[in-house]
Every structure is written in C-alpha cells, then in structure tokens.
Amino acid sequence: MTAPAIGEARRRNQPLRVPIVILVAVLIITAVTICAVLGERIAPDSPFVQRLGVGDTLPSPAHIAGTDLLGRDVLSRVIYGARTALVGPVVVAAGAFAIATLLGLLSGYLGGLVDSVITRWVDFMLALPAPLVAIVVVGVMGGGYWTAVLVLVVLFIAPDTRIVRSAVLEQRPRPYIDAARSLGISKRRILFVHILPNIAPIILAYAVLDFGFALVNLAGLSFLGLGVEPGTPDWGRMLFENRNILFSNPVALLLPAGMIILTAVSMNLIGDWLLERFAK
C-alpha cells in the first residue's frame, strides 16, 4: 500500500485526545449495542407479554417506564427495540457505501463517459425528494422493515457516491498515483490497493453519519406504519403506537423518542469528530 497522504504521519505522532462529548456519545452507542445484543438477558420483562387487564399505566416499581395500551412493559420494549434501531441503519450505511464506493472510485478515477453517466445519475437521484420517495415506494411495496432498509440503501447511494468521487478526485493528481501509473500498475490495483485505503477514513466517517440519518429515516417510516410489523418492539413503531396514550403514559412515547434522538445525535457527533480528525 502506498504511504498515506492525508497527514497520517502527523496524526500518529499526536496523542489521541477524545473530547468528553465524544466519549459520552461512544458510551451511549455502546449501551445501545449491548441492549441490541443482550436484550433478552437485560430486559426486565418480555416485550411481548400483554396484560390487557392492566392496560396503559404510568411508571411504577413493577414497570419502570410504565406499560403501553396492551399492558406491555415499555422499558423492555425499548431495550429490545435497540435491535432494529441498530441493524437496519448499519445495513443501510454499509450497503449504500459499498455500492457508492465502487461507483465513486470508477467515476472519480476513470472520468470520461463513465464519470459522466454516473454523475448524471447521481444528479438525478439527488433531485428526488428522498423522504417522499421513500414513503411512496415503501408504501406501494406494502411496507416492511427490510423493504424500508432496501429503499434507503438505494436512496443513500447517490449522495455517498458523490462523496467518494470527490475524495477520489482529490487523490488522483497526487504523486503516488502518478508513480503507480508509471510503474504500470493496473487500474484495479491503483483503485483498490492505493486509493481506497487513503479515502477509507472519509468513507468511515460518512458511513457513521449515514447511520444516524438512516436511523431517523427508518424510525420515521415505522412511525408512518411503513416499517416493522405491528407488535414488533421498535422505537419508531412505539412512537406511532403510543402517541394516543401520551396523556396516560407519556414515558411510553418519550422514552423511544429520546432513544432515537440520543442514538442519532451520538452517531452524528462521532461521525463529525471522525471527519474532522481525518480531514486534518
């Protein structure tokens, strides 16, 4: 691999100073990840057990975050809901950047007709109102969590492609690329062995930001009834289902809402920090 060109050496010599706010954000994401992985073990109750005779109740020692309309434990549902909150956005961010990286590399390095075609497609996609397109397409396809994830992957590819292409354009005129060319190294090797590692930090930073956007988008689609199946513990779905019990148990609404905000903001802060750090 070619020596890194983005001030890597300088960064290596500096001690890693992580701002406190980033540490808190990392802690939050870690906690959410633990909930997602170990939900069954740490939830105080099954998120599916109904107590119809109890119905929606305020927080109590038995149910710290109260219960929803069907008497299900809200805290347990929020803990289980971390799973859909993490998995979908991770797939969206990873899927979109996997394709966008390929397109961005080809577009930025090859130029010419390939660049023209890919760039026009990106322009077209960016002209579409993404949230509305997501609502319409997911609605027409009958909803469903994985349908929503797939649609978001497609919608996220275009902006991600533009980011990767910009990063590649920045790398292409650099001496190490010229050197690689003069040595007769193949285009494929230049793209994936020399350029890609140098733009990987940028991709990682934006992928983290994508996660935050995907989380909010998926929660929005679930809120509109277009995401997970009814009954699934999911933060967006909980917002939708519990909005009518706002006055009888506001925690049932505020807790998942708060988790969406905390997780999305945490990921955005981490992404911004990574971006800032790698851009130095």
Place this chain on the structure above:
Amino acid sequence: MDKRLTRRRVMRNGLVLTAAVAVMGPLSMASPAEAGESIDSITLALPSIPERLFIPQAWSTQAGAILSLVQEGPLTFGDDLALQSALADRWERVDPTTLKYHLRSGVKFGDGSPLTADDIVATFKYHMSPGSQSLLAAFYNSVESVEATAPDEVSVKLKAPNVQFAFTPAHMAGFVFKKEQLADTKIGTAQALPLGTGPYKLVEFAPTERVVLEARDDYWGPKPVIKKITLKAIADRPARLLAMQQGEIDGAFDLAISDIEQWKKLENVDIKTAPSLGVYTLTLDHSMPPFDDIHVRRAVAYSVDRKGLVKALLKGYGEAATALNPPEMWSGVLPAEDLSAFYATLLDHNSFDLSKAKAELAQSSHPDGFDVTIPASNSDPYMIDIMQSVVENLKQIGIRASINPIDNNAWLAQYFQHEHLGMQIMAYYPDFPDAANYPYLFFSKDQATQGGMNGSNFRNDQVDASLKIANENPDRKKRADALKDVFKVADDDVAVVPIFWPDTAMAISSKYNFSGYTAFWYSVPWAIRGFGLK
C-alpha cells in the same frame, strides 16, 4: 364511519335485500327538543367535512351529521332507535308487499315551497334509477314501484316481502329532496346547497373545511334551540382535543373510545357515549385449509381475550361480544332477559382459554400449527391493536400469525375480492337496527361470493332457511326463533369469532345538555334531540 365498513359499503358491492315488510311499532311524533333558553351559536368539530353535500354521491357519517339537520325522511329513529314518524305522520302496511306513507300537512322546504308526495316519489326514484349511480341504490333493490297515490300519500310496492326495507325511509337513504333540485347537476356544491324540510338550512359551505347552518322559524316540528351551528373539520385527534381545551369548539363528534380518558380530563367537558351497534369480528374461511377444520376454528376462538380487549382498548366503553348482534339489535324481536339466557348458551366458544386452544389445535389436522397473515386497516382505531393481541396469543399455541397493515381502501377491496380470505378482521357498523341484518350479511350463502360480506364463506342450508323466515316474516316470535336457530348453528360451527361491540362517543361543553346522542345520531336531527342549555 366513512373509514369503516358500513352497510352502505356492502350495498355498493351488490347487496340485494330480500324478504318481507313488518308491521311497525306505535307511531309517534319526533322527540321534542328539551328547549330552555335559546343558544345563539355553537361550533362543533367533525373528523372531516365532505367535498360535496349530496347524500347519493357523498354517503358518509360526516355528510349525515350535516344533512340530517337539513333533510328528513318519511320516518326517523327515536332515542330508543325504534322507527318514528317524521314527514309521514302515519304509515301502514297494506299487505305484505305494499307500504303507504301519509304525509304530514304544512311541511315546507327551506325555500318556503311546500313538501309534496311528488318530492318523495322523485327522491325514491332517483335512488332507483341506474343513471343516478346513487350509492344508496341497493336499499331500493326490493322496491317494485313507488307512486303518489294521493296528494298527501305515497305508496311503495315491493317485489317480495322484506322486513328490512321498512328502515330505508328512516336513514340517509330516505332523506327527501325537492324534486326540481334533483335535476340540478350542481346540487350539493356551494353553488347549489341542497334544500330540505329539516329544522336547519345551509347558509355556508366551504368544502372539506366547514359548514354553517341556521335554524328555521317555519320548521314543522319543535323549534330549534340553537340558532346557528358551525361544523368544522379537525382531522387530527390531538388537535381536536386542544381545540376543545382552548375553547375554539364547543364539542366534537366521533371520538376514538381510547381517547375518552384524555377528554375527560378537560375541564367543563361532558362525554356522551352510546352503544354503536357495531361489531368487530374475525372471519375464518371455511372453504379452504386450515380454517375448514372445526378444531382450528375453535382454537382461534379460544385465543381471543375479548374481555381483556374491551378493558384495554375500549376502557370499558363497550362489551365483549358473544355473537355478532349487540343486544340492542334484538330490540323488538327478543326481550332482554330472553336474549341474556340465549347468549349464555353461546358462551363456551367465546371464552379466553389458551389451554383449550392448544388442545383443539392438537386435535386438528394442523397440530404443528401453520402460517397465516391477517390484513388489517391501518386507519381503523382498534384493528391493529386487536390483532397484535390475537397474534401474540396464536403464537403461544403454535399458529405463526402476522399482521399486514394496509390502507383502508385496499383492505376493503381485498375483502370483497373474496379470494384467499384465510383469516380476516372485520369492523361493521349498521345503518339500522334489525336483528336479521348481521346474520344475513355474515352467514347467508348469498353473501359468500365476490362483493359479499360473508368472509367465512359459511354455507348452511338450515341457516339460509331460517334467515328467509326472519327476513320475510313480521311475526316477532317466528323471527326470534328463526334467528336464534341461525345463531346457534353459526356458533356451533364457529362461523365467525366475534370480538367486541364498541360504544360511540362525543364530547360536548358542560354548558349544554344533549340527551339524544344515539348510535344513529348522524341519521336524525340531533340538534333538536334533547339539546339545550343546562
């Protein structure tokens, strides 16, 4: 109600009414308003305001809520939901297929012109005319002819005896138009507001936004207490509540029952509730596996926690259903005590018992369970929550069920398509209270077809024969016996799995009395039914 399934939707899909005309109860005048001091103006909220105020083309609860103050039929519903005289001061069954309505004298339309028998004939014929494409045409399918047999008399000849036609002149299908106005293609728009003989006239109409009605001094009946009524559209449930809290409105119709507790917390607001006569039920397709197996059907029936759902979703404003017919639907057919005794015999399949459910499934041809997806309207206030509860219980006995929430129109369309029905959830609100209404729709062979309501594809010759007796015979005892037979057979065979009978609710400022709120409030002149200052 426009988002729920109602009789009108069924009619639209080709329901043909059968059977005979009944001798009706005692004739009486419409209930007088409990007038005290007059009220200058009130503003009430509806979930929506129609784009057009013309019942034959805009048939909905909201249209009814407005036009029931402007238009009337020959008959109406009393507070006890029994038929009462309105534009006809008396009426009679001449023979099993002939009805005569004798018109009240001195009745005028909002423009001052007198009501004539020709107006009623023109209205009925308008609905019957294929060219009119009236949404209420099916209510007149059993009519052979209608004519003015005297200046103040209208005769209706039926093709065959039909008990249920007697209710048609009392609900929205019977609202009388001025004959000349029916020829106006703009009727129902802001340029041609419909005239009627009711206690109010329309003075302003902003489609989808609001209507303003003014009391008529020349109304034939009790003098309206409220001089001016504004009905405005507030679609969002929390927004309606806030509008009430801030004093922008004096009340709101069509509350979701699950919101009642929130409304009750508002100061100076009274909540009015009444049995809606609606029913929520599961249908199970008897014609195909796995629900062709009685043990599977019983397993499903034992898996529904009816009482729990009433408590959780309806907060007690409703009843766990032991059959399709809410008790009020039996009015005039079976006394309450006899009905209680009869319904007690149906209770076994309607109890919640997962151990019995597991045992039934183990006896079935699907002991290891099966996969099933149940479509549900995502705009109905209860369907998705009901199904979440049912699905979770079914999973516990080994039936891998899932919910497919879909748009209300798509849900209705697939139900009436009548293909691959499997398990369905259905919410139905009737337009008139007759004990044969539900069983005919859900149990008759005629309805087990495309466009029909019998989603269970339930076919039973004994039931059809009993339904024919109940539809054609005005004798109460014979009707009661025939319908009990129908319900018994249907229950034994688990034709459907009834869930609950919800109440209907509205909110009104505690400044006012409103004693006349009933299941059919949108078909009667509600503002003169016990409305007044406290």
